Amino acid sequence: MAIHHAQAGEVVSVQPLAGALAQTKTTTLVKSEHLEVLRLVLPAGKEIAEHQAKGDVTIHCLEGRVTFDVGGKSIEISQGELFYLHAKEPHSVRSIEDSSLLVTFSL
Template sequence: MAIHHAQAGEIVDVRPLADALAQTKTTTLVKTEHLEVLRLVMPAAKEIAEHKAKGDVTIQCLEGRVTFDVGGKSIDVTQGDLFYLPAKEPHSVRFVEDSSLLVTFSL
């Protein structure tokens, strides 16, 4: 079965998951030749080791709290915050609380 990705003009619900957060998995919402949008869902205490994205990245915290380590600084991101990383910027992520992030990659 193919994974559904939103089509042009299709509305995607990205409101906070609240009680459904613990049962929800990370999902790619949109994928095209030049763009990928995913809802990244992670429990508290998880970490993503340092890595780089090929293109620019925006991260919007839909719920929870995460800390990005980038450029020698720790940056706390909470619900409602939007965070930008340029292409190839090394960064790591710590999930301080159960969290849901809207992540957009340029490819």
């Protein structure tokens, strides 16, 4: 079965998952030639090793708290905050609490 990605004009809910957070997996919401949007779900303590994206990235914390290590600095974001990374900027991520993030990549 193919994974459903939202089509232009389709409404997608990105409300906090609350009680469903622990049972929800990361999901790609939109994927096109130049853009990808996903809901990244991270349980508390989860770490994503240093990596980089081809294009610019925005990260909107929908719920929880996470720390990004970027350029020798640790930057924490929590619910309602948005974070931006330049293309090819090395970074790692660590979830402080159960969290979900809306991540947008330019491709």
